[in-house]
Amino acid sequence: MANFRRFRPDDLNKFSKCNLDPLTETYELSFYMQYYAKWPSLFQVAEDQDGNIIGYIMGKLESSPAYYKFSEHYLPWHAHITAVTVAPEARRLGIGKLLTEQLEAAGDAAEAWFVDLYVRKTNHKAIAFYKSMGYSVFRVVEAYYGDHSTDPTQVSEDAYDMRKPLKRDVKREHIRDDGENHKVLPTDVW
Numbered sequence: 441m442a443n444f445r446r447f448r449p450d451d452l453n454k455f456s457k458c459n460l461d462p463l464t465e466t467y468e469l470s471f472y473m474q475y476y477a478k479w480p481s482l483f484q485v486a487e488d489q490d491g492n493i494i495g496y497i498m499g500k501l502e503s504s505p506a507y508y509k510f511s512e513h514y515l516p517w518h519a520h521i522t523a524v525t526v527a528p529e530a531r532r533l534g535i536g537k538l539l540t541e542q543l544e545a546a547g548d549a550a551e552a553w554f555v556d557l558y559v560r561k562t563n564h565k566a567i568a569f570y571k572s573m574g575y576s577v578f579r580v581v582e583a584y585y586g587d588h589s590t591d592p593t594q595v596s597e598d599a600y601d602m603r604k605p606l607k608r609d610v611k612r613e614h615i616r617d618d619g620e621n622h623k624v625l626p627t628d629v630w
C-alpha cells in the first residue's frame with residue numbers, strides 16, 4: 441500500500457531505493473530544491489508503510505523564451521517530466537501511472553498544452569510505460585545523452601522527446617504521428 445503526497449525536503453534522505461537504479465539520474469541537491477520551490481504541485485512522492493520513498497515524479501512548467509517565438513522549435517506553455525522513477529520492488533503496481541497522472545492533472549490546472557519528457561531510445565520499458573499512458577514520440581534528439589546506457593562502445597545515445605496532449609490541446613495540434621522521422625540536434629532544444 442502506497443501513500444501519495446507532495447515532496448518534502450527531508451525526502452531526499454530516502455531516495456536511495458529509487459536512485460540506485462542506473463536509469464534514474466541523481467542530481468545536485470540544489471536542483472531538487474529548485475523544483476520544490478518553484479513547482480511543488482509537480483513534485484510528488486509515493487511512500488510505503490515504513491516511510492520509504494518508493495517512487496517520485498519531478499516536473500516543471502515552462503515555455504521557450506519569447507525571442508524563440510518564430511523558431512520551428514519554439515515550445516509553448518507545457519509541463520515537463522524531469523524525472524519519474526519507481527523502486528524496483530514496487531514496479532508494475534500502477535505507482536508510476538498514478539504519479540504521472542498527478543503531474544498531468546497539475547499541467548491541466550495550469551492550462552498547459554501538453555506534457556513532454558526525454559527518454560533514452562534504448563529504455564524500452566520506460567517507452568512502453570509512456571506509450572501505455574498515451575504518450576507518443578514527437579522528435580528524436582540525436583546524441584542527447586553523453587553516455588550510452590546499454591552499449592559501452594558508443595559515446596552517446598539519442599533521446600526520444602515524447603509528448604501527451606493535455607485538455608487545452610483540443611485539436612491535438614502539439615503531437616505528431618511520425619515523430620521518429622523528425623531528428624533534431626541537442627542545440628535545437630531548450
Ligand SMILES: CC(C)(COP(=O)(O)OP(=O)(O)OC[C@H]1O[C@@H](n2cnc3c(N)ncnc32)[C@H](O)[C@@H]1OP(=O)(O)O)[C@@H](O)C(=O)NCCC(=O)NCCS
Nearest residue numbers: 463525526531532533534535536537559565566568569572
Ligand atoms: C518506467 C517506470 C517509472 C514505470 O513505473 P511502474 O510503477 O512500474 O509502472 P506502472 O505499474 O504504473 O505501469 C503502467 C503501465 O505501463 C506499462 N509498463 C510499465 N512497466 C513496463 C515494463 N517493464 N514493460 C512493459 N510495459 C511496462 C504497462 O502497460 C503498465 O500497465 P500493466 O502493468 O497493467 O501492464 C519504472 O519502470 C522505473 O522507475 N524505471 C526506471 C527509471 C526510468 O526509466 N524512468 C524513466 C526515465 S525517462
